[in-house]
Amino acid sequence: xxxxxxxxxxxxxxxxxxxxxxxxxxxxxxxxxxxxxxxxxxxxxxxxxxxxxxxxxxxxxxxxxxxxxxxxxxxxxxxxxxxxxxxxxxxxxxxxxxxxxxxxxxxxxxxxxxxxxxxxxxxxxxxxxxxxxxxxxxxxxxxxxxxxxxxxxxxxxxxxxxxxxxxxxxxxxxxxxxxxxxxxxxxxxxxxxxxxxxxxxxxxxxxxxxxxxxxxxxxxxxxxxxxxxxxxxxxxxxxxxxxxxxxxxxxxxxxxxxxxxxxxxxxxxxxxxxxxxxxxxxxxxxxx
Numbered sequence: 001x002x003x004x005x006x007x008x009x010x011x012x013x014x015x016x017x018x019x020x021x022x023x024x025x026x027x028x029x030x031x032x033x034x035x036x037x038x039x040x041x042x043x044x045x046x047x048x049x050x051x052x053x054x055x056x057x058x059x060x061x062x063x064x065x066x067x068x069x070x071x072x073x074x075x076x077x078x079x080x081x082x083x084x085x086x087x088x089x090x091x092x093x094x095x096x097x098x099x100x101x102x103x104x105x106x107x108x109x110x111x112x113x114x115x116x117x118x119x120x121x122x123x124x125x126x127x128x129x130x131x132x133x134x135x136x137x138x139x140x141x142x143x144x145x146x147x148x149x150x151x152x153x154x155x156x157x158x159x160x161x162x163x164x165x166x167x168x169x170x171x172x173x174x175x176x177x178x179x180x181x182x183x184x185x186x187x188x189x190x191x192x193x194x195x196x197x198x199x200x201x202x203x204x205x206x207x208x209x210x211x212x213x214x215x216x217x218x219x220x221x222x223x224x225x226x227x228x229x230x231x232x233x234x235x236x237x238x239x240x241x242x243x244x245x246x247x248x249x250x251x252x253x254x255x256x257x258x259x260x261x262x263x264x265x266x267x268x269x270x271x272x273x274x275x276x277x278x279x280x281x282x283x284x285x286x287x288x
Contacts, residue, residue: 008102011118015044016094016102020125020218021053021138021147023189025182026167027160028152029200032235034127036207037148039225040215044118045125046097053128053138056093060086061137090141097126123218132188139194146218149189152200153284154179154275159259172267176274183278199283204253207231260288 009016020037024030031047038045063082066074075082091102098106110116130138130147138145158175161167167175189195196217203210207227215222233245234252260268268288279286 002101004101004104008100008104008107011104011107012094012098012102012124014119015121015124016090017142017144018123019093019138019142019145020123021130021135021145022125022127022150023130023147023186023195024150024152025157025179025186027157027164028182029150029203030127032230032233033148033150033198033203034125035233035235036211036226036229037125037214039229040220040223041120041225042122042220042223043125044121044123046127048097048127050097050126050128052096053093053126054130054134056089056096057128057130057134057137057141059137060089060140061133063137064140065133065136086141093141094124097124123220129185131185135188135192135195145194147189147192147195148214148217149186149195149197150200150203151183151186151197151282153282154183154279155258155260155271155284155287156200158271158275159262173270173274176271180275180278183282187281203230204250258287 020043022030022034022037024033034045035047037043038047062074063071063085078085094102097103107118111118135147154176157179158172161170161175161178162172167178170178190197196214198210198214207230208224211227211230212222215226231249232247234247234249260271263271272286272288276286
């Protein structure tokens with residue numbers, strides 16, 4: 001191990017084993033949840049998406065849970081021990097979020113900027129997209145990992161996706177299908193021992209209660225900073241519009257007209273056909 005690796009791992013040693021994976025479909029509130037969790041004095045957060053961690057979890061699942069015949073063949077082809085691969089996958093997962101040498105440069109940069117004390121941190125947090133088998137793989141790498149899933153009414157998600165630059169070219173039916181698929185992909189987290197599920201609407205209406213619940217689940221003392229951030233920072237659904245600070249998020253959201261009012265009768269019919277059952281499973285009613 002090089003000196004820089006050794007230094008970075010030494011500094012990251014308290015957080016390395018305890019990842020928090022923020023999970024949810026696109027436009028469901030994952031970004032505001034991730035940013036808010038990063039305000040907790042014990043959490044070191046990477047405020048972006050890290051789909052590579054999903055790939056790593058899949059690789060680890062194959063190393064642990066493949067069909068025995070395939071697993072025997074797979075392991076016999078390796079020229080290094082399985083434990084060596086797992087150790088390096090853990091390092092890659094962490095560095096994919098924070099950078100080389102266990103995020104050494106990121107840690108030093110954040111310390112110099114002020115207001116950051118790595119020695120108070122006990123968890124690291126990142127957004128990724130694990131289906132059930134990927135979560136099982138990640139838990140093999142990180143037995144202390146926790147998953148925080150956020151879901152949002154499909155009506156709001158489909159409307160937001162239709163305006164977001166990455167998805168707006170998709171037709172309405174595809175938007176509905178993608179939301180329904182994301183509900184199916186992450187449904188396991190609602191009853192996962194290492195996971196907790198929260199609603200976007202509750203996060204807006206009563207962030208203190210939501211974050212008390214999350215922080216209790218994570219085994220952390222309550223810190224009001226995540227709730228304060230959520231109630232005063234608008235993470236805008238359109239990438240072309242800047243986020244807003246020092247605003248009353250609950251009031252702003254409550255003043256918005258119901259988005260489905262702008263939909264055509266055909267769009268409402270398509271949504272009900274494709275998303276109706278998933279809406280019911282999540283406890284949302286159709287207003288049309």
